[in-house]
Amino acid sequence: ACSGGDDGGDGDLTEVKLQLQWLPQAQFAGYYAAVEQGFFEEEGLEVEIIPSGGDIVPQDALANGDVDYAIAWVPKVLGSIEQGANLTNIAQIFQRSGTLQVSWADSGIEEVSDFEGQRIGSWGFGNEWEIFAAMAAEGLDSTTVEIVTQDFNMNAFLQGDIDAAQAMTYNEYAQLLETPNPETGELYTPEDFNVIAYEDTEGAMLQDAIWADTDRLESDEEYEETTVAFLRAVIKGWAFARDNVEEAAQITLEAGSSWGPSHELWMANETNKLIWPAENGIGVMDPAAWDQTVAGALAAVNEQDQHLITEEPPASAYTTEYIEQAIDDLGDEVDTVGSDYQPIEVTLNEGGN
Amino acid sequence: MARLRAAVLGLLGLVGVAGLWEGYKAVGPEEGVLVGENRVLPRTTDLAMPHVWDMVQRLFEPVTSLGDAEPLWRVVLDASVVSLGIATVGWLVGTSVGLLLAVLMQRVRIAEWGLLPWIVLSQTVPLIAFAPVVRSWGSRIEIAGWEWPSWLSVAVIASYLAFFPVAVGALKGLQSPDRIHTELLRTYAASATDTLRKVRIPAAVPYLLPALRLGAASAVIGTVVAEVSTGYLDGVGRLLVSYAGQASGDPAKAWAPIFGAIGLGLVAAGFVALLGALMRNYRRGEAV
Amino acid sequence: MQDAVRIEGVSKTFVTRSGQVHALADVSLTVGEGEFVSLIGPSGCGKSTLMRLVADLEQPTAGTVEVFGKTARKARVDQDYGIAFQQAGLLPWRTVAANIALPLEIHGVGRRERRSRVAELAEMVGLSDFADHHPDQLSGGMQQRVAIARALAERPRLLLMDEPFGALDEMTRERMQSELARITAETGAAVVFVTHSIPEAVFLSDRVVVMSPRPGRITSVITTGIGRDTARDEALRESPAFFEKVTEVRAALHGAPVRSPALEGR
Amino acid sequence: MQDAVRIEGVSKTFVTRSGQVHALADVSLTVGEGEFVSLIGPSGCGKSTLMRLVADLEQPTAGTVEVFGKTARKARVDQDYGIAFQQAGLLPWRTVAANIALPLEIHGVGRRERRSRVAELAEMVGLSDFADHHPDQLSGGMQQRVAIARALAERPRLLLMDEPFGALDEMTRERMQSELARITAETGAAVVFVTHSIPEAVFLSDRVVVMSPRPGRITSVITTGIGRDTARDEALRESPAFFEKVTEVRAALHGAPVRSPALEGR
Amino acid sequence: MSPTTERAARVAAPVLVGVLGLAVWQLLVSVLGVSEYLLPSPSEIWAELGENSQAIREAAWITGGNALAGLVFGAVLGVVLAALAGWARWFDGMLAPVVASVAVVPIVALAPVLNSMYGADSEYGRRAIAALAAFVPVFVNTLRGLRQTTPLHRDLMSTYAASGWQTFRALTLPSAAPYVLTGIRVATSLAVISALVAEYFGGPRGGLGSFISTSAATSAYARAWAYVAAAILLGLGAYLVTVLLERLVQHRLPTGNPR
Ligand SMILES: Nc1ncnc2c1ncn2[C@@H]1O[C@H](COP(=O)(O)OP(=O)(O)OP(=O)(O)O)[C@@H](O)[C@H]1O
Ligand SMILES: Nc1ncnc2c1ncn2[C@@H]1O[C@H](COP(=O)(O)OP(=O)(O)OP(=O)(O)O)[C@@H](O)[C@H]1O
Ligand SMILES: Cc1ncc(C[n+]2csc(CCO)c2C)c(N)n1
Numbered sequence A: 001a002c003s004g005g006d007d008g009g010d011g012d013l014t015e016v017k018l019q020l021q022w023l024p025q026a027q028f029a030g031y032y033a034a035v036e037q038g039f040f041e042e043e044g045l046e047v048e049i050i051p052s053g054g055d056i057v058p059q060d061a062l063a064n065g066d067v068d069y070a071i072a073w074v075p076k077v078l079g080s081i082e083q084g085a086n087l088t089n090i091a092q093i094f095q096r097s098g099t100l101q102v103s104w105a106d107s108g109i110e111e112v113s114d115f116e117g118q119r120i121g122s123w124g125f126g127n128e129w130e131i132f133a134a135m136a137a138e139g140l141d142s143t144t145v146e147i148v149t150q151d152f153n154m155n156a157f158l159q160g161d162i163d164a165a166q167a168m169t170y171n172e173y174a175q176l177l178e179t180p181n182p183e184t185g186e187l188y189t190p191e192d193f194n195v196i197a198y199e200d201t202e203g204a205m206l207q208d209a210i211w212a213d214t215d216r217l218e219s220d221e222e223y224e225e226t227t228v229a230f231l232r233a234v235i236k237g238w239a240f241a242r243d244n245v246e247e248a249a250q251i252t253l254e255a256g257s258s259w260g261p262s263h264e265l266w267m268a269n270e271t272n273k274l275i276w277p278a279e280n281g282i283g284v285m286d287p288a289a290w291d292q293t294v295a296g297a298l299a300a301v302n303e304q305d306q307h308l309i310t311e312e313p314p315a316s317a318y319t320t321e322y323i324e325q326a327i328d329d330l331g332d333e334v335d336t337v338g339s340d341y342q343p344i345e346v347t348l349n350e351g352g353n
Numbered sequence B: 001m002a003r004l005r006a007a008v009l010g011l012l013g014l015v016g017v018a019g020l021w022e023g024y025k026a027v028g029p030e031e032g033v034l035v036g037e038n039r040v041l042p043r044t045t046d047l048a049m050p051h052v053w054d055m056v057q058r059l060f061e062p063v064t065s066l067g068d069a070e071p072l073w074r075v076v077l078d079a080s081v082v083s084l085g086i087a088t089v090g091w092l093v094g095t096s097v098g099l100l101l102a103v104l105m106q107r108v109r110i111a112e113w114g115l116l117p118w119i120v121l122s123q124t125v126p127l128i129a130f131a132p133v134v135r136s137w138g139s140r141i142e143i144a145g146w147e148w149p150s151w152l153s154v155a156v157i158a159s160y161l162a163f164f165p166v167a168v169g170a171l172k173g174l175q176s177p178d179r180i181h182t183e184l185l186r187t188y189a190a191s192a193t194d195t196l197r198k199v200r201i202p203a204a205v206p207y208l209l210p211a212l213r214l215g216a217a218s219a220v221i222g223t224v225v226a227e228v229s230t231g232y233l234d235g236v237g238r239l240l241v242s243y244a245g246q247a248s249g250d251p252a253k254a255w256a257p258i259f260g261a262i263g264l265g266l267v268a269a270g271f272v273a274l275l276g277a278l279m280r281n282y283r284r285g286e287a288v
Numbered sequence C, D: 001m002q003d004a005v006r007i008e009g010v011s012k013t014f015v016t017r018s019g020q021v022h023a024l025a026d027v028s029l030t031v032g033e034g035e036f037v038s039l040i041g042p043s044g045c046g047k048s049t050l051m052r053l054v055a056d057l058e059q060p061t062a063g064t065v066e067v068f069g070k071t072a073r074k075a076r077v078d079q080d081y082g083i084a085f086q087q088a089g090l091l092p093w094r095t096v097a098a099n100i101a102l103p104l105e106i107h108g109v110g111r112r113e114r115r116s117r118v119a120e121l122a123e124m125v126g127l128s129d130f131a132d133h134h135p136d137q138l139s140g141g142m143q144q145r146v147a148i149a150r151a152l153a154e155r156p157r158l159l160l161m162d163e164p165f166g167a168l169d170e171m172t173r174e175r176m177q178s179e180l181a182r183i184t185a186e187t188g189a190a191v192v193f194v195t196h197s198i199p200e201a202v203f204l205s206d207r208v209v210v211m212s213p214r215p216g217r218i219t220s221v222i223t224t225g226i227g228r229d230t231a232r233d234e235a236l237r238e239s240p241a242f243f244e245k246v247t248e249v250r251a252a253l254h255g256a257p258v259r260s261p262a263l264e265g266r
Numbered sequence E: 001m002s003p004t005t006e007r008a009a010r011v012a013a014p015v016l017v018g019v020l021g022l023a024v025w026q027l028l029v030s031v032l033g034v035s036e037y038l039l040p041s042p043s044e045i046w047a048e049l050g051e052n053s054q055a056i057r058e059a060a061w062i063t064g065g066n067a068l069a070g071l072v073f074g075a076v077l078g079v080v081l082a083a084l085a086g087w088a089r090w091f092d093g094m095l096a097p098v099v100a101s102v103a104v105v106p107i108v109a110l111a112p113v114l115n116s117m118y119g120a121d122s123e124y125g126r127r128a129i130a131a132l133a134a135f136v137p138v139f140v141n142t143l144r145g146l147r148q149t150t151p152l153h154r155d156l157m158s159t160y161a162a163s164g165w166q167t168f169r170a171l172t173l174p175s176a177a178p179y180v181l182t183g184i185r186v187a188t189s190l191a192v193i194s195a196l197v198a199e200y201f202g203g204p205r206g207g208l209g210s211f212i213s214t215s216a217a218t219s220a221y222a223r224a225w226a227y228v229a230a231a232i233l234l235g236l237g238a239y240l241v242t243v244l245l246e247r248l249v250q251h252r253l254p255t256g257n258p259r
C-alpha cells in the first residue's frame, strides 16, 4: 500500500496514503491545501487523504501498514505505543491544545477544581484523558465527577444534561455560537458561557501530530526521503492555509466537508491559531510540551481505574529530525514560523450556514 | 380496491404519527413527562422535537448557504442511492453466504449442530467491534492492480448482518418439505442435487422470502452503521453523523438523513416484496 | 413368468428413544406378475412398513425382499415400480402436467417425449382439461388421480399404493376404485395396495392379505375369486358374492366380533 | 312430546366474491325427540350448512329453524344442543379433563360439580385413565371421543355431529359407531348426524336423509327400521337386512349406478 | 445414529467447533505470528477478562439493565398495539407503515435524536432504542399469534354462547402465547445489541459499549475484546433465559405442533 515504484525524476509520483482522524473539515486544511495547490505533486508525491469515522483509529491504520502516515492526538498514540505499536511523531503540527470545557456563565464552574460533583461531558474515544489529567493535577480523582458521553452536537449541554461540555475551539464551541438562544431568539454569544481552556491547565496535552512507522523510518531510506518530501509539502500547505484562510476553507468544503461556510471558515481560522505562530518552526516538538503530555498521560486514571500509560514512552516516540530537515530544505521559500501571524475575525451564522 | 384501502390507511397512519408528535409537542411540558426522576416521555423543545413542518420545509431549502448548494432532499437522495447500491451488494453477498451455509447444514447434520449455535452467537458481536478490522484487511488487498475499494468494506460488514436471517430461514425452508416429497424423490432414485433443485429449494421459498426481507432490512442497517463506523464519505451514514453534528444550530436538518435511511429500508423491503410477487407460484400454501 | 414381489422371512425392528418396536416378524409373501394384492389390518400392524420395504424406503432387519428378481434397491434405481401414498403429495408449485412429468424430468426424458407421455397420462386419469391447473385448484379426488398418473408415468410393472384413497369421502372413493381397477386392467401392472377398508380391498383385489399387530405378521390370505375380467362396477358392490367375501375378510380381521371398546395406543 | 328440530322451507344463499352460491333451497325437515337422523349426500350438497343453521352458526336466507320450539339463537344461548365436528377441535393446551370441562367452565358451573361431571363423562367414553393427558398424546379415535364427551357435557337433548368419524380409519370408525350408538341410547338425545358413509348412516340411524347438490335439497328420506332397541354390533353389520338398506340408500344416492368418471368441481 | 449418540453429538459438535475456532485463532497469533497488536489472542483476552472482571461486571450490569428495561417496555408496547391491531383491521392498516419504518431504521440514525429528546445524562435514550428494537418482533409475532385461532375453535366458542372476553381468555390468548414468546426471544438479542450499540453515540459512560469504544480508541484491543466477550455472554445469557422461558410455557401449553 506504500511507495509505488522508485521515485525517478521522470514524473513518476510516489503514492502516499495519509489517514485523518475524522471526516474532511478545515481542521485538516493544510493537507487538503497541499493536495489542491499541487505542493505534494511538486515533491513527487501522489497523496491520498483517507478520512475516518467513529471507529477507525488512525494510529492503528498506520501500525497495521494500511497507510503511510496518520494524524492523531499524542496521548492516544502514547496509549497505542504502550500496547505495542511502533510509531514515531515526525511533526507536531498543533502546538497547543484546542480543547475547552464550556459551562454556562452562571454555573460557577470556572476552573478544573470546580468539576467536583458535576456532570462532565466528553466524547470518549480517548478524548477524555486531558480531563482526567487536569483533574489529577488538581487532586481530583475521576470518580468525583460523572462522565457523560457527548454525541456529535452540543444539545446535551444546551438542554442541561451536562454541566460542562467538552468542546474544540474550532468546532463545538462554534456550534454553540451558531445556536439561537430560545429566550432571545438571537445567537448565543461568548458572554453566555464560562470557558476553561485546557491549554491553561496542567492537563494540557498535545494534539494533531503526524505519525510515521518507526521501523520503516529505521530501515527504509526511501521512506525517509518520502517523509521529508511529504513534510515539505505539508508545511507549504499549512502556510498557505494561514495566508489564505478563506481559500483554505473553500478547499476543504470542496474536499467534502459538510459544514456550513461560516463554520468552516471559523474552523480554518481557529486551527491556524493552534499552529501559528510556531516559535521553533512549524511541527518542531517543544520538549516541555511533550514532557507535560507524558506526565499528564501517566497521571490520568479513568473512572474504571484504568491508566492510559504506565511507563515513559520510548525515545523513538518522537523525532524532530525530519521536520527540521524539511524546514531547512525550504529555507526562505516559506515562512515556517509565522511570527507576525494575525487571525481574522469570523462571524458565525445560524447553523453555521 | 383493497390496495387503495391499504394505501389510505397507511397514509392515515403516518398522518397519525405526525399528529401525535405535534399534539404531544403542543401539550407536553418542555422538560418532558417525569415520573419521579424518570423521564418517561421526551422533551418538547424545538431542539429535541422540531416541528414536523420544519423538518419537511428544511428538506426543500439548500444544504448550506453556499451559492451553488443543492436542496437538502437532493443531497440526501443522492447519498441514499449510493447507500442503496452498497446495501444491495451486502445483501447479495450475505444472501449467497447464508444460502451456502443453509445448504451445507441441511446436507450434513453434524454441520448444522456444530455451526448453528455459533451462527446465532455471531449476531451478538457488535458490528463496530470489527468494522476497523474489516477495513484494515480490505485496504491491504490488492490483486493485479485492482484495489479493494472502501465501499466494499462497508458492503462486507453489511453482509455480516444480512447473512444471518437468510441462513436460518433457508435452513428451516430446506428442511420443510414433507417427508412424502423427499421420499418420492428417493423412489425416483434422484440425486441430492435433484432433490435440492426440484423439491427443497422450491419448498423453501415461503420461508426464504421473509428471511430475505429481514436480510434486506439488516443489510440497510448494517450499511449505515458501517458507513458511520468506517468513515465512508458518500452514503447516508456520513450525512447522519455530519448533520447530527449540526443539530444544535439546525435541528430540523438532522432528520433528513433519518428519513433517507428509513426510505432506504422501505425500498429494500419493497424490492423483496416484488420478488415475492414474482414467486407467488411457490407460495401457494401460504394464507393470504 | 417372473414374480413381481417376493418377500421371504422378513422382519423389521425400529430402534426408538423409548425402545425397540417389532414392526414386522417373519413375513413372507409373493405377488405374481399383474396380480392385485391388498394388505389390510389394524393400525400399526406394519402394512406401510411392509410396502416401504418393497419400495426400498426401509431395509429389512432380517429376510430378503426381491422385486422382479432383483434386490429392492436395484429395482428402485431401475424404476421398476411406481408409488402413491395416502396424501397425493403433489408439489404445490407445479401444475398438474408438471407434477406428472416430475419422474420423467428426473430421469432425463426429453421434452418432446415428456409432453406426449404426460398428455397420455392426463387423458387416462380424465384430467386433460386440468393440465395447467395447480393442485390447490383441484378436489381431493382429482389430486389423487394426478398422483396415480405420476406413479404410472414410467410404465412400471409394479404399483405400490399406501391407502391412496384414505383421505377421500366415500362417494369419491368408490368412483376412484372403479377407475383404478380400469387403469390397472389396462396397464397390466401388479399392485400392492394398503387399505383400511374391507369393501375396498375385496372390490379391487385378487388376494386380500390380512395382518395383525405386535409384532406385525400375516394371519390369513383370502382369494376373492373376482377375476380380472369381472367389471368393477355398482353391480359388483351390490352382489351377494361380494357381500360374502366382505364378511369373510371381516371375520378374518376380527377373529370374533369385537364388543369391548378396546383402547388404542397412541 | 316436542320435536327436537323443526326446519321449514329453509333456503341459504352465500354471497361470495365470485357470485352467489345457493347452498340450500327450500329444505324442510323435522327431527323428533330422541330420534337419530343422518344427512348423506355428495360433497357440497349443503349438509354442513343445514347443520350449522340448526346450531345458529349461520342464519337462513329464508324459512325458519326451530329447536325445541325456540329460535335457533335462543337454543344456542340456552345450550340446548351439543356439537362435534370432523376435526375433534380440542384445545391443545388443555388436558382431556380440561377440554371436557370447557363448556361447563364457560357457563360458570362450580369446580366441584365440574369435576364430578367430567369424571362421569370420561368414564362414559372410556378415557378415565387419560384424563390428565394432552390431546397430542392421544390417537385420533381417542380425541374424537373426548370431543363427544365435551359435546355431551351439559346433557343436551340434541347432538349435532358433522362427520365426526370422517378422519378415522375404518376399523376405529366402526368401533366408534358402536360406542356412539350405546351413548345416545343411554342419554336418549336426538342426533343430527352428517356423514359420507352409507353403512355408517344405516348402522346408526332411525332415518337417513339423502340430499343432492346445486342447489342443496332433500331428495329422499329412508327409514332404516332398525329400532333403538336393536344392538348395534357386528352381527347387525353382517345381516342381510342391513345390506339391503345399504343398497337402498346407495340407490337413492346414485339414482342409477354411475359409470362415467364424472369430474368433481373444486 | 442412535438417540443417545445423537444427543451427545448435538452437544459435542458446537463445542468442538468452538474449541477448534479458538485453537486456530490462538495458533494464528502465537505460532504464525499474526501481530498481537491487531488480533489479540484468546489467552490475552482471557487475562484481561480476569484483570477487569469487576469493571466488566458493573458495565454488563448497566448495559443489561438498559436492555431489560427496553425489552420490557418494547414488549408491552408490542403486545398492546398488536392486540389493538388484531382487534381492529383499520388500526392494523394504519400501523403497518409505521412498524415497517421502525423495523428498518438504523440505530445510529436514531441515537442522537433520542439522546437529545431524553437527555444525554440519562439512560432513557438508550432504553428507548432498545425498546424500539424489541418492539418490532414482539408486535409482529403477537399479531400473528392472535390470528392463530381456527374457525373451528371460534365456532365452538360461539356454540357455547361465550362472551368476547371468555373467548379471548379461553382461546385467543392461549393460542397466541407461544408466538408472543417467540417474539420475545427474538427481541431479547436485539434489545441487548441495541442497548450496547446505542452507547457508542452518547449518554452516560459505564456500559459495555462505551468501554469497548474507549478501549479500542487507545488500541487496548485485548481489553476491548474482553468487553466484547462480556457483551456476547450477556446476549447469550439473555437468549438462553428466554429460550428456557419458552420451553417452560410450551411445556405447560403444548400447542400440538411443537415447532
Ligand atoms: N420410522 C419408524 N420409527 C419407529 N417406529 C416406526 C417407524 N415406522 C413405523 N414404526 C412403528 O412400526 C409399527 C408399524 O407401523 P406401520 O406404519 O407399518 O403400520 P401401519 O399398519 O401402516 O399402520 P396405519 O394403518 O396406522 O398406517 C408401528 O408400531 C409404528 O409405530
Ligand atoms: N361460508 C361460506 N361462504 C360461501 N360459500 C359457502 C360457505 N359455506 C358453504 N358454502 C358453499 O355452500 C355449499 C354447501 O356447502 P356445505 O359445506 O354445506 O356442503 P357439505 O354437504 O357439507 O359438503 P362436504 O361433504 O364437502 O362437507 C357449497 O357449494 C359450499 O361451497
Ligand atoms: C464517534 C465519534 N464521536 C465523536 C467524536 C468526536 N471527536 C473526536 S476528535 C474531535 C475533534 C474534531 O475532529 C471530535 C469532535 C469522534 N471522534 N467520534
Ligand SMILES: [Mg+2]
Pocket: C047, C048, C049, C162
Ligand atoms: Mg400405514
Ligand SMILES: [Mg+2]
Pocket: D047, D048, D049, D162
Ligand atoms: Mg360438510
